[in-house]
Amino acid sequence: MSLAIVLSRAQVGVEAPAVTVETHLANGLPALTLVGLPEGAVRESKDRVRSAILNCRLDFPARRITLNLAPADLPKDGGRFDLAIALGLLAASGQLPTLALEGIECLGELALSGAIRPVQGVLPAALAAREAGHTLIVPAVNAEEACLASGLKVIAVSHLLELVSHLNGQTTIAPYQSNGLLLQTQPYPDLSEVQGQTAAKRALLVAAAGAHNLLFSGPPGTGKTLLASRLPGLLPPLDEREALEVAAILSVASHAPLTSWPQRPFRQPHHSASGPALVGGGSRPQPGEITLAHHGVLFLDELPEFDRRVLEVLREPLESGHIVISRARDRVRFPARFQLVAAMNPCPCGYHGEPTGRCRCSTDQIQRYRNKLSGPLLDRIDLHLTVAREATSLGAMPQTGETSASAAQIVCEARERQQQRQGCANAFLDLPALRQHCVLTPEDEAWLETACERLSLSLRAAHRLLKVARTLADLERVEAISRSHIAEALQYRPSSG
Numbered sequence: 001m002s003l004a005i006v007l008s009r010a011q012v013g014v015e016a017p018a019v020t021v022e023t024h025l026a027n028g029l030p031a032l033t034l035v036g037l038p039e040g041a042v043r044e045s046k047d048r049v050r051s052a053i054l055n056c057r058l059d060f061p062a063r064r065i066t067l068n069l070a071p072a073d074l075p076k077d078g079g080r081f082d083l084a085i086a087l088g089l090l091a092a093s094g095q096l097p098t099l100a101l102e103g104i105e106c107l108g109e110l111a112l113s114g115a116i117r118p119v120q121g122v123l124p125a126a127l128a129a130r131e132a133g134h135t136l137i138v139p140a141v142n143a144e145e146a147c148l149a150s151g152l153k154v155i156a157v158s159h160l161l162e163l164v165s166h167l168n169g170q171t172t173i174a175p176y177q178s179n180g181l182l183l184q185t186q187p188y189p190d191l192s193e194v195q196g197q198t199a200a201k202r203a204l205l206v207a208a209a210g211a212h213n214l215l216f217s218g219p220p221g222t223g224k225t226l227l228a229s230r231l232p233g234l235l236p237p238l239d240e241r242e243a244l245e246v247a248a249i250l251s252v253a254s255h256a257p258l259t260s261w262p263q264r265p266f267r268q269p270h271h272s273a274s275g276p277a278l279v280g281g282g283s284r285p286q287p288g289e290i291t292l293a294h295h296g297v298l299f300l301d302e303l304p305e306f307d308r309r310v311l312e313v314l315r316e317p318l319e320s321g322h323i324v325i326s327r328a329r330d331r332v333r334f335p336a337r338f339q340l341v342a343a344m345n346p347c348p349c350g351y352h353g354e355p356t357g358r359c360r361c362s363t364d365q366i367q368r369y370r371n372k373l374s375g376p377l378l379d380r381i382d383l384h385l386t387v388a389r390e391a392t393s394l395g396a397m398p399q400t401g402e403t404s405a406s407a408a409q410i411v412c413e414a415r416e417r418q419q420q421r422q423g424c425a426n427a428f429l430d431l432p433a434l435r436q437h438c439v440l441t442p443e444d445e446a447w448l449e450t451a452c453e454r455l456s457l458s459l460r461a462a463h464r465l466l467k468v469a470r471t472l473a474d475l476e477r478v479e480a481i482s483r484s485h486i487a488e489a490l491q492y493r494p495s496s497g
């Protein structure tokens with residue numbers, strides 16, 4: 001047999017499309033041609049594979065070799081196809097039974113010695129291989145990650161010779177059994193460690209209960225960052241689908257193997273972060289911070305300091321829950337269903353409104369600072385809260401506030417009500433569902449309309465306000481939205497000016 005076919009998987013965004021590695025040996029002068037749009041790192045593959053095969057004292061076929069990576073229109077890079085190419089060469093030259101390659105897929109980069117090195121993006125490939133009903137051969141370092149696709153048969157290997165011996169039937173490698181080490185989570189910082197700030201904690205609870213976006217405004221040192229970092233600990237645990245999505249993103253984004261899982265992410269990019277770092281990009285599109293925050297929290301401290309153009313790009317994922325990155329050759333779609341928590345100072349120096357009179361900013365400067373944030377972006381933030389400095393009196397008892405665990409319990413109940421009623425969190429209600437589930441009495445509707453006019457709220461802001469009122473009713477375990485819920489929701493809208 002001078003033709004062999006080995007299955008592998010490419011990596012496009014968080015997807016792992018199938019790639020067929022076809023190896024054909026023909027008579028003629030020894031040469032190796034690689035076709036099927038391989039990029040630089042894959043072209044180097046042939047040298048690595050040759051050395052690995054020779055160093056394992058196997059035969060590198062001295063014939064005319066054609067390697068085709070199909071489909072040709074799929075971009076392919078990295079060393080992940082090394083192992084498939086090596087197995088193809090060995091099978092085509094009769095050193096491996098082709099039957100042994102049926103129903104298996106493989107991933108792995110080869111060292112010149114024949115050792116098998118880890119690759120990125122193993123989990124998406126594992127999920128796809130499970131879907132296809134195939135067995136997956138992976139580098140030993142990646143085995144634990146591949147096992148997250150429960151039910152998948154994983155063969156973990158660390159050297160080419162070990163695998164060849166297994167496929168030849170000389171030895172048997174038992175399917176890898178997970179040691180469960182990945183199923184570990186780091187505790188989130190606790191709400192009870194934040195002293196005072198009752199109103200801010202309430203806003204945090206409401207944000208968690210309805211998946212609402214939140215903006216804290218206040219002078220430096222009032223604990224805005226402290227508060228924001230408590231949000232992931234209030235959110236319900238990830239369900240299996242969400243957890244796998246989060247792990248798949250980490251798997252393609254990180255060069256290091258996955259170490260702890262499952263956990264809601266908390267991402268805090270600096271305001272000097274570039275557009276591609278924040279939303280994703282690069283010649284070979286990589287996920288940005290908003291994707292790394294998928295199913296978790298994206299915290300943007302000092303919001304007005306971010307590049308305005310970058311902030312405007314956030315509007316799309318805030319609505320749709322994903323971002324599409326277009327490049328000359330391909331379009332990659334990354335998930336980005338994050339909850340935004342932002343913080344800002346009241347003025348450029350940060351001390352506007354403080355009784356000390358430290359602020360020397362002019363009205364003009366303050367206006368310019370606030371104008372850095374566009375109306376449409378602010379409209380997408382449901383809860384606006386001013387955080388004031390807490391009066392600290394000497395000898396005051398440290399407050400033993402609510403713990404994250406008890407708040408999370410309340411959030412969990414509110415989320416369950418929403419799931420049962422409408423199948424999603426309140427923040428994600430679309431317009432028809434909003435009309436169906438956020439019904440007001442005619443009097444309350446008229447009252448809200450007047451209030452919206454007075455505050456000159458946009459229609460989008462008014463809809464978001466209704467969703468917050470819905471969450472407040474859910475927190476109170478009542479179905480009907482009442483005047484008090486609308487009134488509290490109104491308090492979370494910024495007063496214009």
Ligand SMILES: [Zn+2]
Nearest residue numbers: 347349359361
């Ligand atoms: Zn100032």
